[in-house]
Amino acid sequence: MSEEVLLEARDIEKAYVGSRVLKSVSVALKPGTITALIGPNGAGKTTLFDIIAGFVQADSGVVRYRGEDITRKPAFLRACRGIVKTFQIPHEFGGLSVLDNLLVAGSDQIGERFPASLWSRRATHEQECANTETACGILEFLGLLASRDVMAQTLSAGEKKLLELARALMLAPRLLMLDEPLAGVPLSVGEQILEHLVNIGAQGKTLLIVEHNLEAVMRVADWVYVLVDGELLASGPPSEVQRNEKVQTAYLGRA
Amino acid sequence: MTYVYTVIAFGLIYTMLALGLNLQMGFTGIINFGYVAFVAIGAYTSALLTVDLHWPLLAGWAAGAALAALASYPLGLLTIRLGGDYFAVVTLGFSELVLLVVLNERQLTHGAIGITGIHRPFAALGPHLSAPLALLTIAILTALTAYLIRQISHSPLGRLLRAIQANESAAQALGKNTLGYKVLVLVVGSAIAGLAGALYAHWVQYISPDQFSPDVTFNTFIALILGGVGSLLGPVIGAFVLILFLQGSIVLQDYVHVFSANQQSALRFMIIGLALVLLIVYRPEGILGRMKSKRPGRSTGVS
Ligand SMILES: Nc1ncnc2c1ncn2[C@@H]1O[C@H](COP(=O)(O)OP(=O)(O)O)[C@@H](O)[C@H]1O
Ligand SMILES: [Mg+2]
Numbered sequence: 001m002s003e004e005v006l007l008e009a010r011d012i013e014k015a016y017v018g019s020r021v022l023k024s025v026s027v028a029l030k031p032g033t034i035t036a037l038i039g040p041n042g043a044g045k046t047t048l049f050d051i052i053a054g055f056v057q058a059d060s061g062v063v064r065y066r067g068e069d070i071t072r073k074p075a076f077l078r079a080c081r082g083i084v085k086t087f088q089i090p091h092e093f094g095g096l097s098v099l100d101n102l103l104v105a106g107s108d109q110i111g112e113r114f115p116a117s118l119w120s121r122r123a124t125h126e127q128e129c130a131n132t133e134t135a136c137g138i139l140e141f142l143g144l145l146a147s148r149d150v151m152a153q154t155l156s157a158g159e160k161k162l163l164e165l166a167r168a169l170m171l172a173p174r175l176l177m178l179d180e181p182l183a184g185v186p187l188s189v190g191e192q193i194l195e196h197l198v199n200i201g202a203q204g205k206t207l208l209i210v211e212h213n214l215e216a217v218m219r220v221a222d223w224v225y226v227l228v229d230g231e232l233l234a235s236g237p238p239s240e241v242q243r244n245e246k247v248q249t250a251y252l253g254r255a
Numbered sequence: 256m257t258y259v260y261t262v263i264a265f266g267l268i269y270t271m272l273a274l275g276l277n278l279q280m281g282f283t284g285i286i287n288f289g290y291v292a293f294v295a296i297g298a299y300t301s302a303l304l305t306v307d308l309h310w311p312l313l314a315g316w317a318a319g320a321a322l323a324a325l326a327s328y329p330l331g332l333l334t335i336r337l338g339g340d341y342f343a344v345v346t347l348g349f350s351e352l353v354l355l356v357v358l359n360e361r362q363l364t365h366g367a368i369g370i371t372g373i374h375r376p377f378a379a380l381g382p383h384l385s386a387p388l389a390l391l392t393i394a395i396l397t398a399l400t401a402y403l404i405r406q407i408s409h410s411p412l413g414r415l416l417r418a419i420q421a422n423e424s425a426a427q428a429l430g431k432n433t434l435g436y437k438v439l440v441l442v443v444g445s446a447i448a449g450l451a452g453a454l455y456a457h458w459v460q461y462i463s464p465d466q467f468s469p470d471v472t473f474n475t476f477i478a479l480i481l482g483g484v485g486s487l488l489g490p491v492i493g494a495f496v497l498i499l500f501l502q503g504s505i506v507l508q509d510y511v512h513v514f515s516a517n518q519q520s521a522l523r524f525m526i527i528g529l530a531l532v533l534l535i536v537y538r539p540e541g542i543l544g545r546m547k548s549k550r551p552g553r554s555t556g557v558s
Contacts, residue, residue, distance in 0.1 A: 055424060079430035091425035093418040103411070104418045105429045111411030112431075114439055118406055128411065167429060 005064075006031040006206050007083070007175055009052055012061035014044070014230075021047050022058070023230045029175065034197065034207045036217040036238075039227035045210045046088050048227070049179055052208075053085040054078045065175075080107070082174030086167075086181060088210070090160035094153030098144060101152050101163055102135035103128070105170035131170075138166045141196065143189055158184040165193065176200065177208045182216065194220050218242060226250075260386050264458050266498040267390075267397045268451050272471075273478045273490030274397075274404050275447030280476075281485035282413060283440045284420035286339055289346030290448055290475055292353040293323040295467035297449025298456035299357060302370045305457075312376055316453040323449025324442045326353075331438035350469065357464045369463025373456050393454050400447055405487055416440060417485075474501075477527060481534065483541025492542055500527070 007029045014022040021044045029035050037045050050056035052063055054075035063071045070078060093101050109131075111117045111124035139145040142162045147155065152163060165181050178197075182190040190213070198220050201207055211217045217224070218238040226233040226247050234244045241247055272294065279285040297319035305315040334345045357364045364370075377388040407413045419426045419433050426433050456462045474497060482493025504523050508514075514522060534541070 053428065055427070075424075075427045076430050076432050079428055084430075085428055087425065087428070091422045091428070093421040093425065095421055096414065096417060100414055101418075104415055104426070104431075106411075107430055109411045109415075112415050114407075114412055114443070117410045117412045118403075124411065167425075171429065 005029065006066060007052065008062075008064045009048070010062050010064070012048065012051055012063075013059045014047055014051065014056070015059055021230050022051075024061075025227070025230070025232055027225055027232075027235075029206050029208060030223070031206050032201060032204045033222040034201045034209065034220055035223045035225065036221035037208060037210045037225050037227060038212075038214065038217060039233075042229075043227045044230045045227055046179055049085055049177055049208075049210065053083055053177060055085075079171070079173075083177070084168045084171050084173035084175070085177035086164045086179055088179040088183075090157070090164045092152040092155070092160050092163055094151065096152055097149050098139065098152055098155070098163060099132070099135055099148040102138065102167055102170050103131055105167045106131040106134075107171060135166075135170060138169050142166050142193070156184075158186065161185055162189070173205070175206045175208065179210045180212060181209065182211055182213055190216070257386060260390050261458075262498060262502050264390055264393055265502070266495040267393045268455050268458070269475065269478050269494035269498055270491050271397045271400050271451040271454070272448060272475045273482065273494050274400050275444040275451070276475050276479050277485065277490050278404055278407070278447070279440055279444040280479065281489075282408065282416040282420065283437060284339070285335075285437055285440060285444075286343040287346045287441070287444070288343045288469075288472060289348070289350030289353075291467050291469060291471040292346070292350035293327060293445040293448035294452035294455070294471055295350075295353055295357060295464075296323040296326055297452030298462050298467070299364060299370075299452075300449070301453035302373045302456045302462055303364070305374060306370055306372055312374060312457065316450060316457075319453035319456075320446040320450040323452070324446035327441050327445035328438065331441040335437045335441065336434055347469070350472065354464055354467060357467070364464075367464060369461060370456075371461050373460045373462065375457055375460060389458060393458065396450065396454065400450070401487075401491070408487060477531065479541075480531060481542055486541060489541050496542070497527075 005028045008027070010026045012022050012025045013020070025044070025048060027035070027037075027048070037048065039045055047056060051058045054070070054073055054077075058071070061071075062069060065078070065081065065083060070081075093104060096104070106127070109124075110120050110127055117124065136145060136148065139148055142165065144159065144162055144166060147159065152160070155163060161181065161184050165178065168176060168178070182193065185193070194216055197207060197209070201222075209217065209221070221238050223235065224238050224241045225235045226241060226244075228250050233250055234241050234247050236244075272290070276287065276290055279287050300322045301315035301319035304310040304318055305312055310318070330346070330349055334342055337345065358366055360366070375385050375389045376392050377385040379385075380388065407416075415426065415431060416436065419431070419436060423433050478493035478497045479490055480493070481496055482489030482491065501523065504519065508516060508519050
């Protein structure tokens with residue numbers, strides 16, 4: 001099977017009580033690339049994310065992943081297959097420590113099986129140690145290591161966004177979808193994150209990013225989709241999209 | 256002495272009930288208003304199998320727990336995805352349904368007359384020995400249940416359950432089959448309720464449908480809230496505080512003649528209600544709830 005396209009969403013339609021939020025939107029993500037989805041507030045970016053990740057069902061249209069129709073697959077199965085999204089509004093596990101937030105993300109945990117978790121102490125412990133090491137590495141990179149034992153609900157808004165990203169990184173997903181990952185994050189940290197994202201891309205992972213910091217997005221993205229009022233206004237390499245007149249008047253001009 | 260035994264036995268049985276409900280509500284956030292249904296299934300299964308079919312006692316208890324778990328499984332599969340409030344209503348309906356079946360399937364359940372002659376553990380040793388030994392058995396099983404819950408709580412599974420309660424979508428986004436885990440928790444909690452029901456039947460030696468009214472669910476919720484939802488020792492404290500209060504006020508009735516029996520039972524519920532309101536206002540985490548982390552406000556330089 002061709003890996004020309006890792007994920008494809010075709011002719012996606014979505015309406016909420018009368019208002020059409022997505023109008024026959026199609027996107028395709030090539031493996032190992034960074035794709036940016038830009039557009040003004042209310043354009044339908046988050047809705048498209050949710051449809052791709054399985055949190056919202058499209059009214060019509062098809063989502064294909066690695067050649068397979070996943071349109072009706074539940075969200076958790078898509079995540080298991082490597083499609084992981086972050087939430088625009090942080091969905092932290094408030095009563096859990098920052099480290100525990102990351103440890104929850106660990107996949108295939110022996111200690112989560114019941115009743116096996118009751119007697120596979122040794123294997124559970126080893127897995128916990130390995131996951132803790134991975135988690136601390138991610139926390140250190142994102143500058144959260146000092147807060148590892150703090151309850152997630154006490155973090156600032158910007159730190160919660162970083163935690164959201166950290167949890168997703170924990171899964172080392174094949175397709176990482178980030179919904180405004182830099183909103184509220186200090187500039188210097190944001191720069192580091194962008195650099196890391198480029199690295200992840202270089203390792204063959206695929207990224208889809210919604211971001212308002214256009215300058216940053218244009219710098220790292222290989223491909224850009226511009227969504228306005230539920231319609232794809234333009235798509236192409238960043239340099240081309242930036243020159244597009246429709247985009248400049250409809251979106252960039254307004255920014 | 257027998258009276259003291261009964262108070263302790265009821266305290267232990269309510270502890271067990273609160274432990275199961277804590278797994279569902281405290282750890283995972285599942286609100287089950289039909290909890291008593293699984294207690295009734297456990298009690299009736301064990302009573303009928305041991306009295307009518309002469310099964311050995313332990314087999315009856317195991318069957319009671321198993322059947323309660325088995326009954327909760329399809330219920331969970333069908334309804335857990337409805338989400339919190341709807342699920343709570345459906346479970347309440349389910350418990351009414353179970354009660355109706357028990358009342359009307361007289362051939363099977365003996366109907367309103369109830370089942371008499373249920374054996375206590377160690378009954379053959381005579382009443383003087385059987386009561387303390389039966390109590391000891393209940394205590395051991397309650398301790399084992401508490402240990403099971405503690406192990407779950409401290410395991411990655413417990414962490415995941417708390418994560419699901421905190422934010423179900425986020426857990427799904429991380430690849431967790433949250434509905435599956437909720438059904439699992441419903442089943443395990445129901446097995447515990449079923450076992451507690453069986454122990455109850457064999458302690459009181461006579462069961463009838465009116466012993467399995469929604470009051471049992473209500474009392475278990477009170478015990479759990481009193482002790483502290485989601486805490487490990489809370490169910491024990493809450494159950495014993497509740498039972499001591501309920502039984503104590505009954506004893507008091509023999510000495511204080513100001514109120515009629517009816518007035519007194521109404522008064523009991525008023526006092527419990529008042530205590531709950533005060534507790535929720537002044538100590539929402541329960542008598543023994545988890546302590547809030549007392550860290551000073553963190554610097555929020557980024558925003
Ligand atoms: N659950 C919902 N019910 C009704 N309207 C919704 C819902 N989710 C999103 N919308 C609407 O859909 C439009 C697109 O929202 P969204 O996808 O969040 O846009 P964006 O992420 O581009 O800012 C908005 O007008 C929003 O109000
Ligand atoms: Mg959005």
